[in-house]
Amino acid sequence: MSKTIFEELSWRGLVYDATPEFDAWTASGSRTAYIGFDPTASSLHVGSLLPIMGLARMQRFGHRPVALVGGGTGLIGDPSGKTAERQMLTRDAVEENLRGIQTQLEPFLDFGAVSNAALMVNNLDWLGPMGLVEFLRDVGKHFTVNYMLAKESVKRRVQSEDGISYTEFTYMMLQAYDFLELSRTHDCDIQMGGSDQWGNIMAGIDLVRKASSRKAHGLVFPLVTNASGTKFGKTESGTIWLDPERTSPYRFYQFWLNTDDRDVVPYLKYFTWLSEDAISELSDIHEAQPGRREAHRVLAREVTALVHGEAERDQAEEAAAVLFGGALDKVPVKDLRDIFDDVPSTVLPREAFSGDGTGILELCERTGLTASRGEARRLVRAGGLFVNNERQGDEQAVITASHLIEGELLVLRKGKKSYHLVQIEA
RNA sequence: GGACAGGUACCGAAGCGGUCAACCGGGCUGGACUGUAAAUCCAGUGGCUUAGCCUUCGGAGGUUCGAAUCCUCCCCUGUCCA
Numbered sequence: 001m002s003k004t005i006f007e008e009l010s011w012r013g014l015v016y017d018a019t020p021e022f023d024a025w026t027a028s029g030s031r032t033a034y035i036g037f038d039p040t041a042s043s044l045h046v047g048s049l050l051p052i053m054g055l056a057r058m059q060r061f062g063h064r065p066v067a068l069v070g071g072g073t074g075l076i077g078d079p080s081g082k083t084a085e086r087q088m089l090t091r092d093a094v095e096e097n098l099r100g101i102q103t104q105l106e107p108f109l110d111f112g113a114v115s116n117a118a119l120m121v122n123n124l125d126w127l128g129p130m131g132l133v134e135f136l137r138d139v140g141k142h143f144t145v146n147y148m149l150a151k152e153s154v155k156r157r158v159q160s161e162d163g164i165s166y167t168e169f170t171y172m173m174l175q176a177y178d179f180l181e182l183s184r185t186h187d188c189d190i191q192m193g194g195s196d197q198w199g200n201i202m203a204g205i206d207l208v209r210k211a212s213s214r215k216a217h218g219l220v221f222p223l224v225t226n227a228s229g230t231k232f233g234k235t236e237s238g239t240i241w242l243d244p245e246r247t248s249p250y251r252f253y254q255f256w257l258n259t260d261d262r263d264v265v266p267y268l269k270y271f272t273w274l275s276e277d278a279i280s281e282l283s284d285i286h287e288a289q290p291g292r293r294e295a296h297r298v299l300a301r302e303v304t305a306l307v308h309g310e311a312e313r314d315q316a317e318e319a320a321a322v323l324f325g326g327a328l329d330k331v332p333v334k335d336l337r338d339i340f341d342d343v344p345s346t347v348l349p350r351e352a353f354s355g356d357g358t359g360i361l362e363l364c365e366r367t368g369l370t371a372s373r374g375e376a377r378r379l380v381r382a383g384g385l386f387v388n389n390e391r392q393g394d395e396q397a398v399i400t401a402s403h404l405i406e407g408e409l410l411v412l413r414k415g416k417k418s419y420h421l422v423q424i425e426a
Numbered sequence: 427g428g429a430c431a432g433g434u435a436c437c438g439a440a441g442c443g444g445u446c447a448a449c450c451g452g453g454c455u456g457g458a459c460u461g462u463a464a465a466u467c468c469a470g471u472g473g474c475u476u477a478g479c480c481u482u483c484g485g486a487g488g489u490u491c492g493a494a495u496c497c498u499c500c501c502c503u504g505u506c507c508a
Contacts, residue, residue, distance in 0.1 A: 254462080260464075418455095
């Protein structure tokens with residue numbers, strides 16, 4: 001007997017909370033479910049991967065996924081999980097962000113399926129033209145202020161010193177109205193989201209019931225946690241975006257590969273399509289031989305391929321092999337340029353390396369690899385500076401043309417992972 | 427407006443006339459170990475032409491051979507009183 005979508009989400013640990021009849025409802029027919037995406041940035045980041053996969057999983061179970069981008073609500077700002085009033089975005093900014101997000105959703109959802117094709121909607125389409133009077137009559141009437149004040153997201157802000165603006169206070173009603181609208185126009189009666197959306201989703205379910213006497217359902221995913229206590233999706237070098245322009249596939253791959261041991265199995269469940277059996281097998285391998293990092297590798301491979309495609313994934317793997325493998329001089333310059341595509345680089349004139357060349361300390365400072373020569377000096381003394389992947393332990397060393405790979409490239413490295421490319425002016 | 431308390435490097439926090447570029451902890455950066463991990467251990471953490479020199483301890487002056495340390499004025503923060 002095959003699983004229901006609810007059972008599927010359950011074993012993956014994706015059900016933080018759900019309305020009581022979610023399972024029965026989704027098991028008994030093809031339904032339509034939506035998740036809202038916030039256009040506060042022009043790209044989604046790995047944090048959005050969970051809801052995106054949620055929609056995709058729904059679709060695989062025969063349901064119709066609707067991705068709602070918040071063109072209208074994005075202009076307002078959701079107070080959930082926020083402690084301060086949010087910055088308002090301009091219409092243009094929201095527009096631009098919407099386009100970016102749409103392209104990123106496309107690989108995950110099948111928009112051409114015959115019976116349950118995915119759908120993308122923008123709530124600006126119905127929120128935009130709606131007048132205030134109309135809104136207050138049709139939506140506002142169904143909400144008591146008491147009800148809204150009782151919601152956690154509002155309560156916290158009401159108690160805070162800076163309070164909450166009327167605009168953000170109203171956000172919940174707008175999102176609830178989205179649900180009503182989708183229920184009317186697309187027969188959508190399920191909303192999913194992050195656990196912080198529970199309050200908003202309940203508000204939507206209530207509104208649908210009051211305004212159209214229909215029963216709606218909701219399910220929220222857990223907050224993705226990180227065993228090391230940092231915020232998921234952030235690294236020292238910043239947020240991990242889905243947009244390859246912002247986070248290169250290489251970095252993306254590395255992000256997953258460097259997952260904390262304790263998180264690897266949950267992440268496999270969250271972010272991949274692998275079966276329960278496959279994951280438990282990986283889990284066993286990891287238990288037995290953690291050093292192999294088989295689970296990490298599979299996680300990185302799967303997710304990178306999912307987001308960036310297999311070609312990009314393979315290239316990211318090759319790059320890693322070279323970067324962590326050793327000698328660079330065997331690799332053609334052309335490939336090196338590819339591998340170091342997203343690494344900071346500096347272009348220096350050829351004269352810098354002719355004759356007496358440039359001192360190693362000066363080079364570090366000029367390229368910005370270190371903030372000062374003093375820092376460079378300490379780095380060299382500590383044995384943390386590498387030129388073309390060979391440790392450079394002499395602070396008096398001078399770099400000349402003979403160090404350049406094929407006469408045009410120099411790879412500086414600080415520590416294990418911090419690379420800097422030096423190119424010669426053409 | 428008045429009374430205290432206090433402002434020290436990325437953060438917290440010592441120092442209270444010379445031995446202070448400034449204890450210590452955190453963070454950060456390297457190194458060792460390892461699995462491109464965690465934990466642990468070690469080193470470094472103002473700049474420089476580095477056995478030395480230069481610029482720092484809220485700001486500006488002053489006392490002194492010598493000040494982060496004492497004095498004066500100013501600015502800011504916290505608490506209490508009005």
